[in-house]
Structures are given as structure tokens and as C-alpha cells.
Amino acid sequence: MSTIIREVPSDALxxxxxxxxxxxxxxxxxxxxxxxxxxxTWSITDIEDFWxxxxxxxxxxxxxxxxxxxxxxVMPHARWFSGATxxxxxxxxxxxxxxxxxxxxxxSQTRDDFTLTFAELRTEVARxxxxxxxxxxxxxxxxxxxxxxxxxALVAFLAxxxxxxxxxxxxxxxxxxxxxxxxxxxxPTVLFAIPGYxxxxxxxxxxxxxxxxxxxxxxxxxxxxxxxxxxxxDESTREQFTTGSGLNHxxxxxxxxxxxxxxxxxxxxxxxxxxxxxHPLFILFSSGTTGKPKAIVHSHGGILLxxxxxxxxHFDLGPGSQFCWFSTTAWMMWNALVGGLVVxxxxxxxxxxxxxxxxxxxxxxxxxxxxTLMGVAPGAIMxxxxxxxxxxxxxxxxxxxxxxxxxAPLPAEGYEWVMDRFGQSVLLNVGCGGTDVCTGILQASxxxxxxxxxxxxxxxxxxATAFDASGNEVIDDLGxxxxxxxTPSMPVxxxxxxxxARYAAAYFDKYLGIWRHGDWAKFTTxxxxxxxxRSDATLNRGGVRLGTADFYxxxxxxxxxxxxxxxxxxxxxxxxxxxxxxxxCEPGVSFTxxxxxxxxxxxxxxLSPRHTPDEVVPVARIPxxxxxxxxxxxxxxxxxxxxxxxxxxxxxLQDPRSLDEYVEYAQARKAxxxx
Numbered sequence: 001m002s003t004i005i006r007e008v009p010s011d012a013l014x015x016x017x018x019x020x021x022x023x024x025x026x027x028x029x030x031x032x033x034x035x036x037x038x039x040x041t042w043s044i045t046d047i048e049d050f051w052x053x054x055x056x057x058x059x060x061x062x063x064x065x066x067x068x069x070x071x072x073x074v075m076p077h078a079r080w081f082s083g084a085t086x087x088x089x090x091x092x093x094x095x096x097x098x099x100x101x102x103x104x105x106x107x108s109q110t111r112d113d114f115t116l117t118f119a120e121l122r123t124e125v126a127r128x129x130x131x132x133x134x135x136x137x138x139x140x141x142x143x144x145x146x147x148x149x150x151x152x153a154l155v156a157f158l159a160x161x162x163x164x165x166x167x168x169x170x171x172x173x174x175x176x177x178x179x180x181x182x183x184x185x186x187x188p189t190v191l192f193a194i195p196g197y198x199x200x201x202x203x204x205x206x207x208x209x210x211x212x213x214x215x216x217x218x219x220x221x222x223x224x225x226x227x228x229x230x231x232x233x234d235e236s237t238r239e240q241f242t243t244g245s246g247l248n249h250x251x252x253x254x255x256x257x258x259x260x261x262x263x264x265x266x267x268x269x270x271x272x273x274x275x276x277x278x279h280p281l282f283i284l285f286s287s288g289t290t291g292k293p294k295a296i297v298h299s300h301g302g303i304l305l306x307x308x309x310x311x312x313x314h315f316d317l318g319p320g321s322q323f324c325w326f327s328t329t330a331w332m333m334w335n336a337l338v339g340g341l342v343v344x345x346x347x348x349x350x351x352x353x354x355x356x357x358x359x360x361x362x363x364x365x366x367x368x369x370x371x372t373l374m375g376v377a378p379g380a381i382m383x384x385x386x387x388x389x390x391x392x393x394x395x396x397x398x399x400x401x402x403x404x405x406x407x408a409p410l411p412a413e414g415y416e417w418v419m420d421r422f423g424q425s426v427l428l429n430v431g432c433g434g435t436d437v438c439t440g441i442l443q444a445s446x447x448x449x450x451x452x453x454x455x456x457x458x459x460x461x462x463x464a465t466a467f468d469a470s471g472n473e474v475i476d477d478l479g480x481x482x483x484x485x486x487t488p489s490m491p492v493x494x495x496x497x498x499x500x501a502r503y504a505a506a507y508f509d510k511y512l513g514i515w516r517h518g519d520w521a522k523f524t525t526x527x528x529x530x531x532x533x534r535s536d537a538t539l540n541r542g543g544v545r546l547g548t549a550d551f552y553x554x555x556x557x558x559x560x561x562x563x564x565x566x567x568x569x570x571x572x573x574x575x576x577x578x579x580x581x582x583x584x585c586e587p588g589v590s591f592t593x594x595x596x597x598x599x600x601x602x603x604x605x606x607l608s609p610r611h612t613p614d615e616v617v618p619v620a621r622i623p624x625x626x627x628x629x630x631x632x633x634x635x636x637x638x639x640x641x642x643x644x645x646x647x648x649x650x651x652x653l654q655d656p657r658s659l660d661e662y663v664e665y666a667q668a669r670k671a672x673x674x675x
Contacts, residue, residue, distance in 0.1 A: 002526025109352030131260025139164030175651020196231030200356035277301030325375025411553035412453030454528025
């Protein structure tokens with residue numbers, strides 16, 4: 001049974017933006033909704049009325065009106081707001097009375113911090129837009145960024161979007177092959193890039209990697225180079241690019257600071273190219289840890305509507321808010337972060353090592369910037385809990401009204417730690433969604449309770465549930481997370497040849513006309529939702545499915561364990577198979593047979609005998625993707641005999657060496673079996 005650890009505040013309807021929206025809906029349609037359940041049910045049954053209400057309530061600016069809200073309730077390729085033309089970027093500059101308000105706070109370990117007002121942001125976007133026009137960029141062209149999470153990336157994105165050009169980005173810490181695997185698919189004409197950056201107190205030069213990337217992208221005509229702190233593009237490298245020496249083609253190099261200055265001038269008006277609702281806005285890439293990254297195309301209208309709904313109604317953001325969530329430009333949370341601007345919220349853009357000079361840095365930044373919504377990784381919450389850290393004793397975090405957590409499951413102990421430290425005045429919003437829809441499918445809102453160890457429910461407009469293998473809905477049992485009705489932020493397609501076919505195969509291969517998300521989830525009668533991991537990483541132990549998150553929730557509470565990863569090797573004859581648990585100990589802790597036995601006993605006692613591992617293997621590190629997700633499927637494939645480079649690109653890993661010891665384990669295991 002779901003355990004409520006935070007009730008809905010009695011004044012939530014009066015004090016939250018979603019409460020105001022609910023009242024607006026009641027007045028518009030003559031309803032008498034008073035609860036979350038009523039509003040959510042309406043959002044997935046009267047779909048057209050709900051999304052039209054989001055459009056009207058938030059005042060979407062369109063250049064031509066829509067003919068219909070939704071042509072037909074089909075998936076994939078539902079047609080939303082046909083006839084309408086608009087531009088996402090037009091909604092990112094606040095209202096006229098916000099012109100002098102701070103829009104962006106830039107926090108960096110490479111240079112001094114600074115801010116931009118909405119007016120200053122608009123001026124910068126107008127300048128860079130004019131520069132892109134000078135470079136020949138037009139609607140439909142691809143513009144890409146090899147950039148940190150700093151205002152220049154935001155400006156380049158909005159300038160591109162204002163033209164109807166299509167944006168894509170990679171973080172500069174990505175290895176060259178990972179960048180090439182992504183950008184080569186979209187054939188960009190302009191690349192924005194930095195030559196280096198600081199990560200903590202360590203300088204990282206990327207000029208050699210930049211050369212490799214340019215050489216592999218023959219479609220590029222221009223490089224826009226950004227000076228970043230003390231990192232600048234030297235004259236010899238600049239000459240190499242402009243002459244094409246070693247690149248097989250010449251690339252004009254333009255300095256970001258001078259881009260468009262002559263064309264724009266100080267009084268240039270920022271214009272916006274009207275585009276259809278489903279015109280591509282940006283391309284997000286899947287992790288690339290189980291194959292070549294998928295290039296997922298998202299639309300101007302779909303992302304705009306979803307962001308307005310999500311940020312305004314679930315995140316409770318608006319004018320006067322400060323949205324602070326650490327992300328790199330390679331994660332969909334970056335797109336979500338900059339989306340704070342469309343509801344009039346200010347945003348905090350952070351670049352560098354989030355644990356430098358110590359693991360308290362993100363809490364320190366949240367306090368300094370007076371964040372109202374603070375994004376915290378589940379791992380950071382559990383680490384703070386394990387360390388006995390109390391952030392409210394060290395920092396003034398009184399401005400925080402909501403914590404967001406995503407990217408991995410958060411154990412019940414993490415929920416309780418947040419509530420113990422911050423009390424009932426703060427909403428803990430643990431969500432699950434991803435690159436595929438660029439938002440949360442499951443999450444809380446100011447009108448939902450918080451359940452210990454469970455997400456608070458389903459996001460408005462998402463008809464989500466769990467299906468068994470036969471396509472039957474299951475409650476209080478694990479099943480495939482599915483979406484049964486279309487939503488606007490579902491992808492337009494995948495970029496490239498056969499994009500529609502690959503898109504359909506990715507999400508609609510199992511249940512006809514139903515979106516299969518790829519997560520293993522349990523919807524409870526108590527109202528909460530538990531996601532136990534990717535369905536392709538779920539452990540099928542003698543016919544009983546076990547979620548990997550269950551293992552981690554127990555191991556996160558053991559003081560000696562820093563991290564862990566579990567895989568299941570199936571028995572082809574239908575037996576129990578083998579459960580292998582890899583454990584990384586805390587610094588200074590030795591892995592012993594006694595510790596191994598205690599880990600096994602804890603899993604058996606707190607979960608079930610089926611969760612008892614057949615082998616506990618000490619490792620120096622747990623392999624993580626760039627977004628912090630554990631690479632369970634790649635490790636399993638390596639142990640089954642695959643090569644490391646066939647299951648994960650080194651550039652897609654936080655630590656390129658992190659799979660080496662798993663390869664060694666697989667080789668030793670094979671030798672032992674063949675002996």
C-alpha cells in the first residue's frame with residue numbers, strides 16, 4: 001500500500017499555478033473540478049479540450065490560426081493543431097514588463113559568473129540570428145553546438161529556432177566518435193564550438209577533438225568559435241580550418257563575439273519565421289550505449305505546448321521563479337531547463353564539475369541563486385543522506401519550494417531524507433520520462449501527495465499505464481510502461497532515411513497503436529507509480545520479473561557500498577539463470593567475504609530469496625552513460641561475449657575505461673567455463 005509522506009497542502013488550489021488553471025477550466029467549461037484526479041482524468045479523456053485549454057491559458061502566439069486541435073486519435077503521427085503557424089523561440093523572452101528582469105544566471109568554473117536580463121537575451125539572439133542569416137542559414141538547415149551549458153548555447157539555439165533552422169547539441173566532454181555519430185546523421189552546415197573548458201581545477205583542451213569532428217562532417221561550411229575563459233582558438237588551428245588542411249574541405253571560421261554585429265546593430269528587431277506546428281525544432285539523441293544513437297526529431301508546437309503544461313502546471317514555474325537544474329547540453333534536461341523561459345521563469349545555467357570543490361556545490365549554487373525549483377540527482381540525494389549532510393543547516397534554501405529528481409529511481413530512504421530535512425512546505429517531484437517525449441510521463445504536481453518510494457502519479461495529458469505481455473492492463477503488478485493516447489510532444493519522426501519506420505519500430509513494435517516506452521513499471525491502487533528500470537534490463541528470475549531498482553534501493557542504504565550494478569544471465573533451458581551483482585565499495589572499504597555475505601543476506605531478507613545473487617563481484621567503478629544511467633544492458637552483453645566497442649561507444653561513457661574490468665571479468669569467466 002502506498003504510504004503518503006506529504007499531503008496536498010490545504011491552500012494548494014489558491015497558491016499554485018495548476019490551481020489557477022483548474023479554476024480557469026471550470027469557468028470556461030462549467031465544470032466543478034476540485035481535485036487532481038478530476039483534472040487528470042479530464043486531460044486524458046477530453047484530449048482536444050485539454051490541449052486547446054493549455055494553448056489558450058498560456059497565450060500561445062500563432063501567426064495563423066489552427067483548423068483543428070487533433071485530426072485523429074492515432075499513433076504514431078497524430079496531427080496536432082493543423083493550419084497553425086508559430087515559432088517556439090518567440091515565447092522565450094518574457095513579457096514587456098519583464099525586460100529588465102534577470103532571465104539567465106550563468107555559473108561556470110571556466111570564467112566569472114554573470115547574468116542576462118530578458119532584454120539583453122533578446123538583443124543577443126537578434127545579433128546571432130543576423131549572423132546566421134549572413135552565413136546562409138535558412139529554414140530547415142541544421143545548426144549544431146559542441147558547447148557547455150552556458151548562455152551562448154541558449155542564444156545559438158533560440159537564434160536557430162527563430163529562423164526555422166533545426167538545432168542539435170553535444171556536450172564538449174563527449175568523445176569525438178560520440179559527437180560524430182550524432183552530428184553526422186543530421187548533416188549540419190554550422191557548428192558552434194569552444195576550444196576548451198575547466199572541469200573543477202583541471203583545464204581540458206578540445207582543439208584536437210574539434211579538428212577530428214570538423215574533418216568528419218563534410219556538410220559543414222562554417223565554424224563559430226567561442227572564446228571560453230582562457231581557451232581560445234589559436235591562429236595555426238584557425239588557419240588549418242580555413243584552408244582545409246587535413247580536413248578534406250575548407251571551413252570558414254567566425255568568432256562568436258563578432259557574429260552578426262555589422263548586420264544586427266544595437267536596435268535590430270528580432271524576427272520569427274512562422275512554421276507549422278510540427279516543424280522540427282531540435283533533434284535529441286538517445287544515449288548510444290546500446291547501439292548507434294537515435295536522432296529523435298521534436299517539433300516547435302509539440303515542445304512548446306508540453307513545456308507550458310509541464311513547467312507551468314507541474315513545476316509551478318512562472319515570472320518570479322528561478323529554475324536551477326544541473327545538466328549538460330547532451331541531456332534532454334537541458335532542453336527542459338531552457339524551456340523555463342517560455343513560462344517567464346528565470347533559469348540557472350551551470351557548467352563544470354558538480355562535485356567541485358566538494359559535493360555540496362549544487363546546494364551552494366541553489367542557495368546563491370535563490371532557486372525556487374532545484375533539480376537534484378537521486379544519487380546526490382542518497383550520497384548526502386549517507387554522509388549525514390544537512391543542507392538546511394549550511395545553506396539558506398528557504399526559497400526552494402520544489403525539488404525535482406530524475407534520471408534514476410530514488411529509494412524510499414531518499415524520499416524520507418528530503419522530507420526530514422525540508423519538511424512539508426517543499427514538494428518532492430520524482431519523475432520519469434526522457435528524450436523520447438522530452439518531458440516527464442510520471443511525476444508530481446502541487447495537487448498530488450508524495451508517496452514514500454513512489455512517483456506521485458501521471459503527468460497531465462499522458463494516458464499512461466502498464467501492460468502485460470498480452471496487452472492487458474495490470475495494476476499492483478509490474479508491466480511495460482505504455483501510453484494509450486497521443487500527446488503533442490511525441491516525436492515527429494527519426495532523422496534520416498526510413499525515419500518513420502525506425503520510429504515505429506522503436507515504440508510501436510509490441511502493441512499495435514500503443515506507445516511502449518521501454519520501462520518496467522507498477523501502478524499501485526494507492527495512487528503511486530514505481531519504475532524499476534528499463535524493461536530490457538529487467539531480471540527474469542525463474543519466470544518472476546525483478547526490477548533492478550529494487551536491488552539498488554537496498555544497497556544504497558549500506559554504508560560500505562558506493563554503487564552497484566546487477567545483471568541476470570538467463571538459462572536457455574528455462575531455469576533460474578545466474579544473478580551477478582557488481583559492487584563498488586566506498587573509498588577505504590575492502591571487499592571481503594563477510595561483506596559479500598552481508599550484502600546477500602540483506603537482499604534476501606529485505607527483498608526475497610529470488611534476489612539473492614549467485615555471485616558478488618567487486619569492481620573499481622560502475623559504468624555510467626553521460627546522463628548518469630547505469631549501463632546494465634551493455635555489461636550483460638559483454639559478459640555474454642560481446643566486445644565493449646560493439647555495445648557502447650567510449651565517448652558515450654562518463655569514464656571511457658569503465659567497461660575494461662567487465663571485459664576482463666567476462667574473459668576470466670569464459671576461461672573458467674571452458675576449463
